[in-house]
Amino acid sequence: MNYEVILIGRKLPDSLPIHRNYRTIRMKLLFKKKVFFYAEFNIRLFFKLLFIKKDILLSNDLDTLLPNFIISRFFNKKLVYDSHELFTEVGELTHRPFVQKIWKSIEKFIFPKLKNVYTVNSSIANFYHKKYGVKVNVIRNIAPKLHQKSIDLDFAKKIKSNKKMLILQGSGLNIDRGAEEAVKMMQYLDNTILYIIGNGDVFKKLKDLVTNLNLKDKVIIKDKMPYKALMEYTKISDLGLSLDKNTNLNYEYSLPNKIFDYIQAEIPLLVSNRIEVAKLVSENNIGWIINELEPKKLAKKITEIFENKQSYFIAKQNLKTTAKKYCWENEKQQLIKIFQNIK
Structure with missing residues (x-):
């Protein structure tokens, strides 16, 4: 669609080399897990987005939504939210109710204000629509055609x-x-x-x-x-x-x-x-x-x-x-x- 794409993520010690036909930025973070990682990642992401040229912000999952939302409001830019899963209900959070409550608060604050949302299936889309009254599109994470089907x-x-x-x-x-x-x-x-x-x-x-x-x-x-x-x-x-x-x-x-x-x-x-x-x-x-x-x-x-x-x-x-x-x-x-x- 002739967009210039910039993908921002993190780099871990075991991250594989990345070769894409668009620009990529991978941040090396001090913290690798849990609350300190998410805090550092969101702060670093905020400053990356603050100083980078952008017309549309695309947030992948709830753990990137807060900085994207703040920047979109600050610069009056369009925001798209791609929910890969029912983030607040993942097993890692259901066993940690206090942390789950924090993520649910972030979601509750931002989600009703979103205008461009999609997720991976109709069950999650219906869940969000019922909860927040926002239209949620469905785009399944489907693999590309496997053109070489012959077996070695x-x-x-x-x-x-x-x-x-x-x-x-x-x-x-x-x-x-x-x-x-x-x-x-x-x-x-x-x-x-x-x-x-x-x-x-x-x-x-x-x-x-x-x-x-x-x-x-x-x-x-x-x-x-x-x-x-x-x-x-x-x-x-x-x-x-x-x-x-x-x-x-x-x-x-x-x-x-x-x-x-x-x-x-x-x-x-x-x-x-x-x-x-x-x-x-x-x-x-x-x-x-x-x-x-x-x-x-x-x-x-x-x-x-x-x-x-x-x-x-x-x-x-x-x-x-x-x-x-x-x-x-x-x-x-x-x-x-x-x-x-x-x-």
């Missing part, structure tokens, strides 16, 4: 040999997202390998679990990697996992990015019964929904999935159509409309 057979043989391959991927594999149960279920599966790729709060725990259960030949844990490399692993997988629990409202309403990566890779899905995810899988008949995440039951379900070759084939066939429908090339039209009609 040598790579596949090296990674999974002749075994069935399960994948659980994502940059937010935190508590209550089913990763621990996925590792434990591998005790009850033969001729199957599980790849967990990404990062998150439970990664250290997962690695310890693999060691303690002697599952090093069955569970491979890899740190986050560039998207293209990640999709090479996803393409050769036989089943994509998304196992969020209903321990908080954010997970109940979640529609993780990995769902659309699995769809583009055309691999069937096994998902927990969360509202948005289950609806997508059942409406398109591209996988299976499980209500209980007990490791033995997970293993039993996966065994049944691979044994029923007819239903697996149907899911694979349906994914070809689904991948054409759920791609960023289609979804981005909604984003274009918002910026064409910005208020």
